[in-house]
Amino acid sequence: MRTSERALCGVNALTLTSSGTTTADMAMVHVNRSGTSLGVFSEEDVRAGLRSARFLPTDLGWREGMPQWQPLSQFAEFAADLPGSPPAGAPPPAPTPPPAAAAPAEAPIVTTPVAAPAPRSGLPWDNRNARGFLPAYFETLVMVLTRPADAFTAMKREGGFSEPLLYGLVGGFFGCAVWLLFAMLMPSMAMFGNRHNALAGFFGMGFGLFFSLLLIPVFLIVGLFVWSGILHVCLMIVGGAKQSYETTFRVACFALGSTYPLVIVPLCGSFVAFIWKLIIECIGISRAHETDIGRAVLAVFLPRIICCGFGLIGSIFLSGLIQHMSHQ
Secondary structure, three states, X not given: XXXXXXXXXXXXXXXXXXXXXXXXXXXXXXXXXXXXXEEEEOHHHHHHHHHOOOOOOOOEEEOXXXXXXXXHHHOXXXXXHOOOOOOOOOOOOOOOOOOOOOOOOOOOOOOOOOOOOOOOOOOHHHHHHHHOHHHHHHHHHHHHHHOHHHHHHHOOOOOOOHHHHHHHHHHHHHHHHHHHHHHHHHHHHHHHOOHHHHHHHHHHHHHHHHHHXXXXXXXXXXXXXXXXXXXXXXXXXXXXXXXXXXXXXXXXXXXXXXXXXXXXOOOOHHHHHHHHHHHHHHHHHHHHHOOOHHHHHHHHHHHHHHHHHHHHHHHHHHHHHHHHHHHO
């Protein structure tokens, strides 16, 4: 009789929980990112998503029996699947005691994400060997342009200069080449109206375009290192430099490589790329250095303010000099 009772209790324990839900239901995890529901997934799907970077450690998760949403990095069963997790032989973390309150019938509404430190999983560009070069570039570009806060929260702060520099060169070269082609074609159209100068204008434009394209990577590399240095110094002046120069360099590269292709937009492409680059740099500096947005904005605009000030002083001095010479 005891054997049959134990068997019956075992079946009940596997099929029903205290709230009347099945164990399979308890294993389904609701995943939410920045207030948007990504769906309901099994534990195996969540583990696979964390390993493939489909889910971020900072994404919020909830399942039946939990009193509130928690980052996926706080789930003990997903610890082995997080980026930078210890090997499988390491002892698992201590289980969290079950809450005393009764499990809610429905998932609570997401309000403010829980602020908890999570390892940086990296951008899709870091996994381009598995994803492919162009897919990884376009996935990173879309992520930086549409979700810069998530992108620079996931961006690795260190790992070398070559990876972000290559990304900046790809997007920067494309944008500069398009802008250069537009700039050369506009005056050439009027010149081609004269049939005597059409052939000379064509070869002249092609020759100039070829050498200009050769110089673009040089100017981009020098410009990225110099601008990152200026930006990092300004960040130190305002007290927002919480990380190294490499972190600032990475922000500058991903911001440039993602916004320069916007030059392809007709008429206003250059203006859109310039404005959006400023916004992305402010957000990227704030998230990567974990400083407040005010210091990040001040650091990004400080070099431009200084340049405008020197330009204004120079123009006033030059106009005064011209007036003085005209009176002599």
